[in-house]
């Protein structure tokens with residue numbers, strides 16, 4: 001693994017990340033396997049509140065690890081708050097993790113069971129920090145909403161129809177007027193725990209909020225995500241982008257709390 005090059009292959013994948021990112025073996029790494037019966041129900045955990053109605057999506061990009069939709073985060077136009085969060089956190093981007101086929105692909109698992117894919121809505125604490133980069137390495141800097149994805153989804157076509165425009169690593173295209181609220185399941189009951197980024201630099205800066213109810217996407221829609229490639233247009237080999245998920249990490253004594 002040269003420099004900060006990392007991936008999901010045999011030589012540069014999750015088991016090799018601790019060489020360049022020793023925090024990979026830290027005490028609050030993500031994802032984890034969630035055991036619902038061992039989660040502590042906390043009546044003080046209020047509902048998650050999403051104010052996305054004035055969000056401004058900017059572009060959709062293939063960053064060589066996933067497909068990412070970026071948002072304007074210069075003010076509090078789209079924030080998540082409530083639940084375990086002490087402040088509103090600004091929506092910065094969302095991206096996905098998925099498998100090669102069948103039911104593997106999510107990062108978090110529930111009693112050892114994985115879903116076909118997982119959506120991450122990434123937010124940062126702009127009350128305490130000046131930039132996303134600064135928040136991304138602070139213990140209470142980020143809040144990521146994780147949504148499992150399993151069978152057909154009506155709104156997802158807006159994403160999958162745009163995937164052909166970002167087939168190659170490094171491609172970016174405009175993607176305006178998309179409100180990610182349409183990607184969310186009806187109930188936002190959740191598990192929450194203190195964890196990390198699931199890709200390098202693996203900073204232990206994330207308050208994870210994992211929604212219990214999966215959203216529905218079809219195998220056909222998932223297939224469109226697999227038309228992306230990890231490699232740039234100029235490179236000769238075409239490595240299909242799939243299995244871009246990190247396996248569950250040790251809990252190391254952490255408590256997972258459950259909303260009602």
Ligand SMILES: CCCCCCc1ccc(S(N)(=O)=O)cc1
Nearest residue numbers: 120122133136144196197198199
């Ligand atoms: C200082 C730069 C940090 C960039 C961090 C980019 C990033 C955001 C979210 C996730 S995830 N999969 O935990 O939601 C992983 C990586």
Ligand SMILES: [Zn+2]
Nearest residue numbers: 095097120198
């Ligand atoms: Zn992610």
